[in-house]
Amino acid sequence: MLFAPFLFFYVLLFFFGLAFLFVLIQIGIINYVFQALGLSPHVAFLALLVSLIGSYVNIPITRVESGRLHPVEVIEHFGMRYRMPMRYAGESTVVAINLGGAIVPLVISSWVLLHWMSTIMPAIVGTAVVAFVVHRFARPVPGLGIATPMFIPPIVAALVGWLLGSSIHHADGVAYVSGVMGTLIGADFMNLGRLRDLGAPVASIGGAGTFDGIFLTGIVAVLLA
Numbered sequence: 001m002l003f004a005p006f007l008f009f010y011v012l013l014f015f016f017g018l019a020f021l022f023v024l025i026q027i028g029i030i031n032y033v034f035q036a037l038g039l040s041p042h043v044a045f046l047a048l049l050v051s052l053i054g055s056y057v058n059i060p061i062t063r064v065e066s067g068r069l070h071p072v073e074v075i076e077h078f079g080m081r082y083r084m085p086m087r088y089a090g091e092s093t094v095v096a097i098n099l100g101g102a103i104v105p106l107v108i109s110s111w112v113l114l115h116w117m118s119t120i121m122p123a124i125v126g127t128a129v130v131a132f133v134v135h136r137f138a139r140p141v142p143g144l145g146i147a148t149p150m151f152i153p154p155i156v157a158a159l160v161g162w163l164l165g166s167s168i169h170h171a172d173g174v175a176y177v178s179g180v181m182g183t184l185i186g187a188d189f190m191n192l193g194r195l196r197d198l199g200a201p202v203a204s205i206g207g208a209g210t211f212d213g214i215f216l217t218g219i220v221a222v223l224l225a
Contacts, residue, residue, distance in 0.1 A: 036172040038115045054100025058204045063092040064196050094202045102206025105180040112173045119170045123177040126160035130182020138187040146191045153183045
């Protein structure tokens, strides 16, 4: 399933943002984040590029019965405007997983855990804490999905990373994994039962509404930690 969760204007902003992030990599800021996680600068840029392009790619998992379709095609929330994929509209809601907003961060998280085995237990505890907090702030948005405030997940993830990871000298890794996994679990998986009431044609795990709260959570959490 290919559809754009953002209007074309925001796509242009993301591409300009990607160019800006490339400059940051060259001067060492984002480079530091991914090197702290064990990734090279080239792999870091590839991850950013795949995440941006992958935000358009949603892999269907299942369908759930839904109520009446939300009547508005363009929805504004947290200052962003999202276009509903009306061509996928039907009598049920398609549950999908987003490539850029969920799969890529999960792959990086797996790399961190395998690269630093000592982060596994602190990351599990940190994920539980972030999931609890994010779940308290996550709100279902009719026609869109589950949305979270942008700055809550990275701040909480940075705090648990600093508290739980400092003793093993891997606060950055714990912060990243806790932020990514905690946001996915707290915002998306713990709210799967509420999808049938949203009236959305597609509910994307890690897609519109939580893309910024998952991928960017990891980046910001590492910087804060």
